[in-house]
Amino acid sequence: MIMAENLKNPENLVYEKTKVLTDRVLHYCPGCGHGTAHRMLAEAIDDLGIQEETIGVAPVGCSVLAYYYFDVDMTEAAHGRAPAVATGIKRVMPEKYVFTYQGDGDLAAIGTAETIHACNRGENILIVFVNNGIYGMTGGQMAPTTLENMKSTTSPRGRDVKTMGAPLKITELIAQLPGTYYVARHSVHTPANARKTKRALKKALEYQKEEKGTCFIEVVSNCPSNWKMTPVESNKWMEENMFPFYPLGDIKVPQ
Amino acid sequence: MKELRLMKGNEALAEAAIRAGADAYFGYPITPQSEVIEYLMAQNTEERTGMVVLQAESEVAAINMVYGAAGCGKKAITTSSSPGISLKQEGLSYIAGAELPCVVANIVRGGPGLGTIQPSQSDYLQAVKGGGHGDYKLIVLAPATVQETVDYVKLAFDLAFKYRNPVMILSDGIIGQMMEKVELFEQIPRSDKVYDWATTGKEPGKDHVIITSLQLQPENQEKVNLRLQAKYKEVEKNEVLYESYNIDDAEYVFVAFGSCGRITQKAMELARKKGYKVGQIRPQTLYPFPVEILSKLADKVKGFLTVEMNAGQMVEDVRLAVNGKKPVEYYGRFGGMIPSPEEILDAFEQKFIGG
Ligand SMILES: Cc1ncc(C[n+]2csc(CCOP(=O)(O)OP(=O)(O)O)c2C)c(N)n1
Ligand code: SF4
Ligand SMILES: [Mg+2]
Numbered sequence: 082m083i084m085a086e087n088l089k090n091p092e093n094l095v096y097e098k099t100k101v102l103t104d105r106v107l108h109y110c111p112g113c114g115h116g117t118a119h120r121m122l123a124e125a126i127d128d129l130g131i132q133e134e135t136i137g138v139a140p141v142g143c144s145v146l147a148y149y150y151f152d153v154d155m156t157e158a159a160h161g162r163a164p165a166v167a168t169g170i171k172r173v174m175p176e177k178y179v180f181t182y183q184g185d186g187d188l189a190a191i192g193t194a195e196t197i198h199a200c201n202r203g204e205n206i207l208i209v210f211v212n213n214g215i216y217g218m219t220g221g222q223m224a225p226t227t228l229e230n231m232k233s234t235t236s237p238r239g240r241d242v243k244t245m246g247a248p249l250k251i252t253e254l255i256a257q258l259p260g261t262y263y264v265a266r267h268s269v270h271t272p273a274n275a276r277k278t279k280r281a282l283k284k285a286l287e288y289q290k291e292e293k294g295t296c297f298i299e300v301v302s303n304c305p306s307n308w309k310m311t312p313v314e315s316n317k318w319m320e321e322n323m324f325p326f327y328p329l330g331d332i333k334v335p336q
Numbered sequence: 337m338k339e340l341r342l343m344k345g346n347e348a349l350a351e352a353a354i355r356a357g358a359d360a361y362f363g364y365p366i367t368p369q370s371e372v373i374e375y376l377m378a379q380n381t382e383e384r385t386g387m388v389v390l391q392a393e394s395e396v397a398a399i400n401m402v403y404g405a406a407g408c409g410k411k412a413i414t415t416s417s418s419p420g421i422s423l424k425q426e427g428l429s430y431i432a433g434a435e436l437p438c439v440v441a442n443i444v445r446g447g448p449g450l451g452t453i454q455p456s457q458s459d460y461l462q463a464v465k466g467g468g469h470g471d472y473k474l475i476v477l478a479p480a481t482v483q484e485t486v487d488y489v490k491l492a493f494d495l496a497f498k499y500r501n502p503v504m505i506l507s508d509g510i511i512g513q514m515m516e517k518v519e520l521f522e523q524i525p526r527s528d529k530v531y532d533w534a535t536t537g538k539e540p541g542k543d544h545v546i547i548t549s550l551q552l553q554p555e556n557q558e559k560v561n562l563r564l565q566a567k568y569k570e571v572e573k574n575e576v577l578y579e580s581y582n583i584d585d586a587e588y589v590f591v592a593f594g595s596c597g598r599i600t601q602k603a604m605e606l607a608r609k610k611g612y613k614v615g616q617i618r619p620q621t622l623y624p625f626p627v628e629i630l631s632k633l634a635d636k637v638k639g640f641l642t643v644e645m646n647a648g649q650m651v652e653d654v655r656l657a658v659n660g661k662k663p664v665e666y667y668g669r670f671g672g673m674i675p676s677p678e679e680i681l682d683a684f685e686q687k688f689i690g691g
Contacts, residue, residue, distance in 0.1 A: 103544075132538060133537050133538050133539070133540060134537050135537065135538075136408075136535045136536075136537065138404070139548075145550065146550075148546045148548060149546075151544075152538065152544050153537075153538055153544055154535035154536065154537055154538050154544050154545040154546075155535065155544065155545075155546050155547070156403075156404065156407045156434075156535055156546075156547040156548070157434075157546070157547065157548035157549065157550055158400065158403070158404075158430075159400065159426055159427065159430050162396065162397070162400040162403075162427070165392070165396070165397040165398075165400035165401050165403075165404070166400050166401070166403050166404035166407075167404060168390070168397075168401050168404065169360065169362065169400065169401035169402060169403060169404025169405040169406075169407075169408075169412065170404040170405065170407065170408055170535065171404075172360060172388045172390060172401070172405065173359050173360050173388060173404075173405045173408050173410045173412075174408050174536065174537075177536075177537055194393055194394060194396075194397065195393070195396070195397050195400070198392075198393035198397065
């Protein structure tokens with residue numbers, strides 16, 4: 082008789098949770114992209130065998146508890162300050178791999194100065210930018226990346242670009258800076274896309290070893306809870322609305 | 337080896353940071369303290385000791401760089417002046433909450449707002465009562481001379497690591513800008529000690545290190561606060577520093593700190609010449625505050641005069657220490673004005689002698 086126990090043999094193993102993620106239960110809402118984005122980054126770290134040489138910086142946002150999930154040394158930064166904290170870490174421990182993991186409010190609103198200047202100095206860090214076009218953690222307020230006419234609790238009639246500004250393509254802006262070496266935008270909503278994200282993250286970490294400058298990987302993501310959609314609907318909405326404005330692919334690649 | 341030099345306060349502070357074995361300095365220019373980063377850059381510290389010196393894009397960034405470096409168990413320092421120190425408050429609260437060591441110097445200028453670039457002590461309450469959000473304390477050292485500035489940089493790092501707590505050197509534009517003779521301590525080598533609380537890369541077989549000031553359960557956040565309060569009690573028990581002058585036969589006591597302490601000392605001498613039995617307490621730690629000595633003196637003297645370059649801030653702490661036993665009066669100048677010894681003597685006579 083085939084029992085689950087008999088199936089769990091090494092020769093039957095086709096996939097395994099990376100050891101760079103802890104066993105803690107993720108607190109993310111069902112269908113949220115944060116969990117998959119975590120896994121891709123953790124797998125990239127695992128594949129490169131750099132778990133013990135990696136130091137991460139968590140943001141303030143839904144991923145504030147990222148430090149519980151990544152089984153690497155982690156610091157929790159104040160809202161928006163992760164690139165400055167990462168700078169401090171990297172400057173005193175240049176031999177370590179340092180990453181930040183930040184949402185769009187964290188990175189592109191309150192932390193814009195820290196983001197741009199860390200990138201402009203070409204800090205040898207990886208910035209992972211999860212853009213869900215909304216303030217997830219605080220309950221769905223407008224983010225700098227919220228699309229035109231998109232509804233949020235602070236743009237209940239839709240984002241009016243005349244009074245609220247246009248959505249900020251910070252990644253394109255970052256790519257202009259000589260300090261950035263590799264800038265790309267991906268998603269994690271299908272297995273194929275998630276794999277691309279992982280490949281990009283791996284490349285970015287390899288460039289960090291070569292001290293090439295800042296690598297910046299945006300992950301366009303969803304927020305089913307605050308978009309008020311099912312996970313499936315949210316992914317469809319993301320494809321139809323987010324991707325046209327935030328097109329996926331490489332933005333700046335090493336020459 | 338004893339090394340004597342004539343140095344400006346800010347440059348001496350920078351030199352002391354190098355000699356204290358600091359691993360990193362992050363700062364942003366602001367008068368009257370820009371000489372600190374200028375001196376460090378000129379010294380080419382990367383070559384001299386391997387110390388990182390970085391001009392940040394703001395004081396906000398600078399304190400958060402300190403947070404990152406401190407979290408790695410490194411000796412990190414930042415300096416600024418009043419408006420910049422206001423910007424550092426969020427970061428300081430996080431550093432205190434995460435219990436990390438670091439040193440911050442405030443070369444105070446007059447406020448509020450952009451204020452003046454002239455010296456002041458108007459950031460006293462901000463420094464000793466926490467400054468940012470939450471129940472936390474900085475250990476606050478108040479130098480009165482360039483020599484004390486140098487000595488306190490070393491002391492500040494020692495205390496910061498002893499208690500894993502941010503330490504502030506509360507100086508002012510007078511001490512930062514004036515030149516005095518200083519004796520420099522010998523170079524302390526930078527340390528490569530690896531702390532078990534620091535993010536230096538996960539050790540195989542051990543739990544990963546997490547540096548955070550977040551506790552989602554109120555019970556746990558209360559525990560953090562209780563631990564902090566217990567630590568502050570230890571600090572209050574062990575680390576009080578002050579200088580006393582002429583207190584044995586004193587009938588009146590002047591209380592003044594930092595540069596103002598020196599001016600007040602002159603006023604005390606003038607008072608003695610006129611036959612008044614005046615002594616003085618100069619707190620060298622503002623937190624912990626020298627409560628005990630003031631409380632003891634309150635039993636035998638007739639009154640206290642605090643002299644400050646602000647609108648009356650430390651006087652609150654003196655009144656708490658004296659606890660109503662004797663009158664505590666205040667005299668001060670502010671907004672960048674410096675009181676003269678004669679003015680202080682006048683104020684004393686008016687308030688206590690009935691001039
Ligand atoms: C200084 C400060 N301001 C505001 C907040 C409240 N706050 C917490 S998370 C957040 C927005 C997070 O949005 P985002 O960065 O997009 O992350 P997400 O939750 O969407 O992943 C805000 C405004 C805070 N914690 N600190
Ligand atoms: S609120 Fe949105 S971003 Fe946050 S965990 Fe839920 S779905 Fe994800
Ligand atoms: Mg967001």
